[in-house]
Amino acid sequence: MNLEAMAKILIGIGLFIVLAGIMLYGLSRLGAYGIKIPGDVYIKKGNFSFYFPVVSCLIISLLLTLIINLIGRR
Known part of the structure; x- marks a missing residue:
């Protein structure tokens, strides 16, 4: 890979x-x-809370995959 491409x-x-x-x-x-x-994990117990956006991560991953595939088809 040449310097200009990088x-x-x-x-x-x-x-x-x-x-x-x-x-x-x-x-x-x-x-x-x-x-x-809906589908994201949110747990709250006392003074502890845990949030993990499972579905949000899947949606973002799908969108980025589609965008990268569309750009890469040139």
């Missing part, structure tokens, strides 16, 4: 991170931060 990849990753940050900031300003989807 530079383009790093720029693309950087733009993705910036866009993801802007999106998360916007969602938190709208009050949509911490949305709990």
Whole structure:
């Protein structure tokens, strides 16, 4: 892999991170931060709470897989 191709990849990753940050900031300003989807694990006992977003992780993984496959078909 040459230096120019690696530079383009790093720029693309950087733009993705910036866009993801802007999106998360916007969602938190709208009050949509911490949305709990049915199927996510949430346990609360006394002063202990545990939250594991199983379904959210599956949905994000599916969306990212679709996006990467669409981009990679060029």
